[in-house]
Amino acid sequence: xARALLEALRRRDVLADHVRTIxxxxxxxxxxxxxxxxxxxxxxxxxxxxxxxxxxxxxxxxPILVLTALGSVDHRVDGLDSGADDYLAKPFAIEELLARLRxxxxxxxxxxxxxxxxxxxxxxxxxxxxxVGGSLVEFPRREYLVLETLMRRPNRIVTRPSLxxxxxxxxxxxxxxxxxxxxxxxxxKLLLAEATVEIRAVRNIGYLIRAKA
Amino acid sequence: xARALLEALRRRDVLADHVRTIxxxxxxxxxxxxxxxxxxxxxxxxxxxxxxxxxxxxxxxxPILVLTALGSVDHRVDGLDSGADDYLAKPFAIEELLARLRxxxxxxxxxxxxxxxxxxxxxxxxxxxxxVGGSLVEFPRREYLVLETLMRRPNRIVTRPSLxxxxxxxxxxxxxxxxxxxxxxxxxKLLLAEATVEIRAVRNIGYLIRAKA
DNA sequence: AGCCAAAGATTGCGGCTACATTACATGCAG
DNA sequence: CTGCATGTAATGTAGCCGCAATCTTTGGCT
Numbered sequence: 001x002a003r004a005l006l007e008a009l010r011r012r013d014v015l016a017d018h019v020r021t022i023x024x025x026x027x028x029x030x031x032x033x034x035x036x037x038x039x040x041x042x043x044x045x046x047x048x049x050x051x052x053x054x055x056x057x058x059x060x061x062x063p064i065l066v067l068t069a070l071g072s073v074d075h076r077v078d079g080l081d082s083g084a085d086d087y088l089a090k091p092f093a094i095e096e097l098l099a100r101l102r103x104x105x106x107x108x109x110x111x112x113x114x115x116x117x118x119x120x121x122x123x124x125x126x127x128x129x130x131x132v133g134g135s136l137v138e139f140p141r142r143e144y145l146v147l148e149t150l151m152r153r154p155n156r157i158v159t160r161p162s163l164x165x166x167x168x169x170x171x172x173x174x175x176x177x178x179x180x181x182x183x184x185x186x187x188x189k190l191l192l193a194e195a196t197v198e199i200r201a202v203r204n205i206g207y208l209i210r211a212k213a
Numbered sequence: 214x215a216r217a218l219l220e221a222l223r224r225r226d227v228l229a230d231h232v233r234t235i236x237x238x239x240x241x242x243x244x245x246x247x248x249x250x251x252x253x254x255x256x257x258x259x260x261x262x263x264x265x266x267x268x269x270x271x272x273x274x275x276p277i278l279v280l281t282a283l284g285s286v287d288h289r290v291d292g293l294d295s296g297a298d299d300y301l302a303k304p305f306a307i308e309e310l311l312a313r314l315r316x317x318x319x320x321x322x323x324x325x326x327x328x329x330x331x332x333x334x335x336x337x338x339x340x341x342x343x344x345v346g347g348s349l350v351e352f353p354r355r356e357y358l359v360l361e362t363l364m365r366r367p368n369r370i371v372t373r374p375s376l377x378x379x380x381x382x383x384x385x386x387x388x389x390x391x392x393x394x395x396x397x398x399x400x401x402k403l404l405l406a407e408a409t410v411e412i413r414a415v416r417n418i419g420y421l422i423r424a425k426a
Numbered sequence: 427a428g429c430c431a432a433a434g435a436t437t438g439c440g441g442c443t444a445c446a447t448t449a450c451a452t453g454c455a456g
Numbered sequence: 457c458t459g460c461a462t463g464t465a466a467t468g469t470a471g472c473c474g475c476a477a478t479c480t481t482t483g484g485c486t
Contacts, residue, residue: 017382
């Protein structure tokens with residue numbers, strides 16, 4: 001059945017991966033980024049609903065459709081109440097399955113993200129957008145990282161090593177004033193955009209962002 | 214039937230309101246704050262799916278379960294593709310309906326919509342059609358997948374690995390700039406069709422789709 | 427208060443590299 | 457056999473970013 005299903009999905013250009021066991025599915029769900037999980041109840045290494053319960057226990061947000069031969073009302077109720085989002089009993093029409101998958105995929109896992117606000121600055125870590133007084137200001141990658149790092153702790157000192165680590169991950173970035181140069185360029189842009197915040201140096205320690213004097 | 218359903222819900226301490234017409238339901242959905250909307254297709258003043266379409270058009274996020282005597286596969290597919298979240302054919306067991314309502318409620322409001330809209334772009338994941346300013350533009354499979362993936366997160370950065378995974382599932386597609394080539398071809402088509410959105414590169418990270426400057 | 431050394435600020439320059447684009451080859455489908 | 461889709465590779469290009477030279481500021485010390 002899996003083969004037939006994969007074939008039908010492939011024909012419609014729906015990308016799908018297939019594994020046979022709960023253990024494998026668990027790994028895939030953890031590692032991969034899938035729009036929907038289709039799950040059979042009877043599996044070689046156990047009951048599919050246990051995986052549903054386990055995933056939901058871990059707050060895994062992936063929509064799950066349970067697919068099974070156990071079609072009684074009680075089974076369906078159990079399936080849905082275990083945390084699945086839909087439940088389809090065999091035999092089923094492939095078109096209906098596809099439509100239900102689309103419905104689940106449409107909905108997707110919803111992640112709400114947060115802005116970092118301070119003064120008239122607004123940083124969106126999800127999109128790397130920075131707004132100054134409501135208008136978008138472009139910052140190149142490294143400058144953005146510096147500014148985001150500072151915005152995570154407004155009014156607080158961020159040490160020089162912290163900043164370097166935030167911007168350069170692991171690459172050894174020794175011997176140069178590259179960081180200072182970035183700060184300088186950021187300041188110029190902030191000034192141009194009339195930001196109400198400023199970046200101040202703390203001698204021998206690092207930098208901080210705060211309301212403009 | 215409405216009376217029986219209300220009675221069953223009331224007995225389980227589920228709060229529910231009931232109206233008879235699409236017009237009334239529209240008002241209620243607009244004004245009230247409901248966890249789930251249960252909708253019949255045949256209604257005194259029209260087809261229930263029209264209300265679904267109208268609500269989704271307005272980005273109304275309420276989960277919708279369509280309940281109807283029209284139980285053929287085609288009807289179910291239509292129901293789900295109109296933007297509903299679940300579809301249950303009569304006759305049904307009250308317990309199953311309740312379980313499905315719980316599943317919908319658990320998941321909470323959605324922005325589910327048949328189309329992914331952004332700018333003057335409109336993507337229909339069900340048919341793989343892409344409209345630019347209302348007119349259909351043909352995209353080959355790979356290009357479509359890239360664009361759909363970007364449209365799922367407008368204004369958000371989609372990492373290069375994410376895009377590769379979305380387009381190539383498992384087949385490791387390393388060592389080539391195939392993705393870049395697709396992006397380039399998509400851009401050309403979008404330009405030709407006068408789209409109001411553009412695809413921007415985020416150096417070392419990935420791409421994002423956003424309103425044209 | 428004045429001086430000096432060290433830290434920080436600023437800026438032009440140039441190289442590097444990721445990205446963009448195009449042409450071409452391959453392969454599959456009708 | 458023809459046409460389109462798509463991967464590959466070659467080439468072009470922009471702009472980021474590090475460097476270093478120079479200027480400014482700071483704070484400690486006498």
